[in-house]
Amino acid sequence: xxxxxxxxxxxxxxxxxxxxxxxxxxxxxxxxxxxxxxxxxxxxxxxxxxxxxxxxxxxxxxxxxxxxxxxxxxxxxxxxxxxxxxxxxxxxxxxxxxxxxxxxxxxxxxxxxxxxxxxxxxxxxxxxxxxxxxxxxxxxxxxxxxxxxxxxxxxxxxxxxxxxxxxxxxxxxxxxxxxxxxxxxxxxxxxxxxxxxxxxxxxxxxxxxxxxxxxxxxxxxxxxxxxxxxxxxxxxxxxxxxxxxxxxxxxxxxxxxxxxxxxxxxxxxxxxxxxxxxxxxxxxxxxxxxxxxxxxxxxxxxxxxxx
Amino acid sequence: xxxxxxxxxxxxxxxxxxxxxxxxxxxxxxxxxxxxxxxxxxxxxxxxxxxxxxxxxxxxxxxxxxxxxxxxxxxxxxxxxxxxxxxxxxxxxxxxxx
Numbered sequence: 145x146x147x148x149x150x151x152x153x154x155x156x157x158x159x160x161x162x163x164x165x166x167x168x169x170x171x172x173x174x175x176x177x178x179x180x181x182x183x184x185x186x187x188x189x190x191x192x193x194x195x196x197x198x199x200x201x202x203x204x205x206x207x208x209x210x211x212x213x214x215x216x217x218x219x220x221x222x223x224x225x226x227x228x229x230x231x232x233x234x235x236x237x238x239x240x241x242x243x244x245x246x247x248x249x250x251x252x253x254x255x256x257x258x259x260x261x262x263x264x265x266x267x268x269x270x271x272x273x274x275x276x277x278x279x280x281x282x283x284x285x286x287x288x289x290x291x292x293x294x295x296x297x298x299x300x301x302x303x304x305x306x307x308x309x310x311x312x313x314x315x316x317x318x319x320x321x322x323x324x325x326x327x328x329x330x331x332x333x334x335x336x337x338x339x340x341x342x343x344x345x346x347x348x349x350x351x352x353x354x355x356x357x358x359x360x361x362x363x364x365x366x367x368x369x370x371x372x373x374x375x376x377x378x379x380x381x382x383x384x385x386x387x388x389x390x391x392x393x394x395x396x397x398x399x400x401x402x403x404x405x406x407x408x409x410x411x412x413x414x415x416x417x418x419x420x421x422x423x424x425x426x427x428x429x430x431x432x433x434x435x436x437x438x439x440x441x442x443x444x445x446x447x448x449x450x451x
Numbered sequence: 452x453x454x455x456x457x458x459x460x461x462x463x464x465x466x467x468x469x470x471x472x473x474x475x476x477x478x479x480x481x482x483x484x485x486x487x488x489x490x491x492x493x494x495x496x497x498x499x500x501x502x503x504x505x506x507x508x509x510x511x512x513x514x515x516x517x518x519x520x521x522x523x524x525x526x527x528x529x530x531x532x533x534x535x536x537x538x539x540x541x542x543x544x545x546x547x548x549x
Contacts (some may be wrong), residue, residue, distance in 0.1 A: 179516045179538070180538065181532065310460065320462050339515075
């Protein structure tokens with residue numbers, strides 16, 4: 145077990161006043177709140193900060209912690225001294241704190257005698273899924289760490305594997321609720337819930353916007369000018385797409401119902417990108433020159449009017 | 452080896468419909484609190500004029516987030532509403548930026 149320097153976590157000196165600690169907590173909580181923060185490790189940092197505050201805001205816990213404190217450094221191998229005997233008063237928040245916290249402060253005085261039943265805490269996690277999985281649904285195996293209480297009220301960590309069936313049609317940022325899969329209830333209360341937040345993994349070809357997918361389709365100038373039919377990949381397999389005569393680069397063609405499924409299924413946008421071949425032979429160069437003669441045009445006409 | 456259980460889940464999306472009572476269970480809030488959130492514009496029932504309110508999964512997710520912001524950051528309802536609106540705006544701008 146590693147020692148945790150709660151002062152370092154909070155970024156305050158050991159001499160910090162209660163007010164300074166509170167201010168530091170509020171600031172860090174805003175910075176790392178998982179609903180607000182874009183920091184990649186926000187969830188873990190938020191928990192760390194919450195745990196540090198749980199100790200430093202409570203004068204009894206802080207005094208006990210300070211008595212240990214100066215002898216260890218953050219991350220150092222640690223076990224509680226044999227004479228350690230801390231029982232926290234009253235209602236302890238049994239959120240999943242670190243083993244370090246549980247060893248020092250996990251033993252709540254009166255927890256066993258209290259008969260108030262309470263729902264267990266909800267748990268949050270992130271689940272990264274591919275576009276293909278969002279399209280057709282998937283079953284995922286999740287490993288959950290759950291806190292359970294033994295007879296003396298001490299929390300125990302247990303690993304549990306569950307399979308979660310994720311239906312087709314989920315999109316970025318959606319929340320999925322698994323009832324009763326959070327922390328167990330207190331004194332016979334119901335278990336908390338597990339909430340999974342969906343994160344879509346980037347795809348090598350398709351881009352995602354809500355339920356719509358988009359795909360860039362490279363075509364030649366003559367395919368754009370004369371019109372043609374090309375094979376295009378969709379999430380449901382290849383389809384024939386008609387490129388109308390006189391198409392332009394950047395033009396969007398819409399394939400209805402080929403996006404992420406749902407009550408209102410998304411569409412697939414095909415964005416045309418004209419790729420102009422560089423002339424490599426004299427004959428090719430002559431061809432470009434003849435095009436310039438036969439069909440002169442000024443594509444910057446609009447720009448010039450604006451200048 | 453522990454045995455593996457399978458679970459179906461509830462996706463909080465635009466198709467989901469929950470009654471006021473169900474919202475309270477999912478979000479762990481009192482009915483009066485949901486009413487206050489509706490008044491603050493945090494979440495809207497699908498048909499505000501209907502007798503029994505129903506909420507979409509999107510509204511439920513907003514209520515849950517507002518609840519968490521209130522509890523963890525000690526902001527009031529108006530503050531939570533502002534944070535939610537700004538988060539939506541950040542999401543929208545992020546998409547434009549891609």
